Amino acid sequence: MFPLTRIAAALGMFLAIAITQTALAAPAVTPLVTTGWLANHIEREDIVILDIRSPFAKSGKDDYLKGHIPGAVWSEYPGYWRTDRGSVVGVLPSVEKLEAALSEIGVSEDKAVIIVPAGGDSSEFGAAARIYWTFKYLGHDAVAILDGGHKAWTAEKRPLETGNVTPVGDMFIAEPRDDYLVQTSDVAKRLDTSAILVDGRPADQFAGRDKYSKATRFGRIPGALGLDQAGFYNDAAGKLKPQAEIASLVPETLADKSVEIVSYCNTGHWAATNWFVLHEVLGYENVSLYDESMVGWSQDGSLPMASERTTLDDLRAFLGDLFG
Secondary structure, eight states: OOOHHHHHHHHHHHHHHHHHHHHHSOOOOOSEEOHHHHHHHTTOTTEEEEEOOOGGGTOOHHHHHHOBSTTOEEOOSSGGGOEEETTEEEEOOOHHHHHHHHHHTTOOTTSEEEEEOOSOOHHHHHHHHHHHHHHHHTTOOOEEEETTHHHHHHHTTOOOBOSOOOOOOOOOOOOOOGGGEEOHHHHHHTTTSSOEEEEOSOHHHHHTSSOOTTOSSSSBOTTOEEOOGGGGEETTTTEEOOHHHHHHHSOGGGOOTTSEEEEEOSSSSHHHHHHIIIIIISOOSEEEEESSHHHHHHTOTTSOOBOOOOHHHHHHHHHHHHHO
């Protein structure tokens, strides 16, 4: 038999470890949290609230200073969330730079992060989805988007505070998930395989009748499925549509939730919304994001493109430039 003193010591050590592990565990959150949930947890010290209103959303620091959710730290998008690599714009920065930036705003493994967009249109929601995906890629699961964003919070006349919130720094250490991100060479290898490339751009860009200014060629990656991310969002409400309605908008081609999916757009922004909807809301198991997207793909002339663009489209574009 073990002496009682040894049993007591062992029990004490077990309890200490359990308490420590509990203290280090970040609060559990769902991908979308309600304003009510945030109001009930706002006093917790293990929650970091990021107000991402920025010029991208026709808003910015001035609006933040005039009124924000109490305790929210301002974090401009794209800011340090994205960078340029040569002529390819908006890609993921290095892990080291992200670790430094997130440590500075007080993020650590034992804190949940709540992302607060303005609550505008689908493209503005894409900023929140891209930041959310970045946290997930870095291995931080305790992250959520405030459903309806700042707009929903103020519509319910919930409290605001003015002025700047200076974050208290912490230590964020990433554990990247390589399968969440693919490069151009990875996508090229997936052509003519069972993987499904999902293009989140508007129909005119998908068809090749229009393009983003930084893309050098019209069209799409051959074999891609067009799924305009804007269809999942209710602009008037400033929220994603209900889950059942979202599920009904997904084409039959994506019936198998275990199929490999690569989400792309122009710069990995709209693609983040499709990634969020498919992976986080609908539970697709194997969805990655291609951050170089059409800008990166189109700049490599050796890579194929598919397009319905005609000579008439070229003529219209020429005349538009000439007289526009």
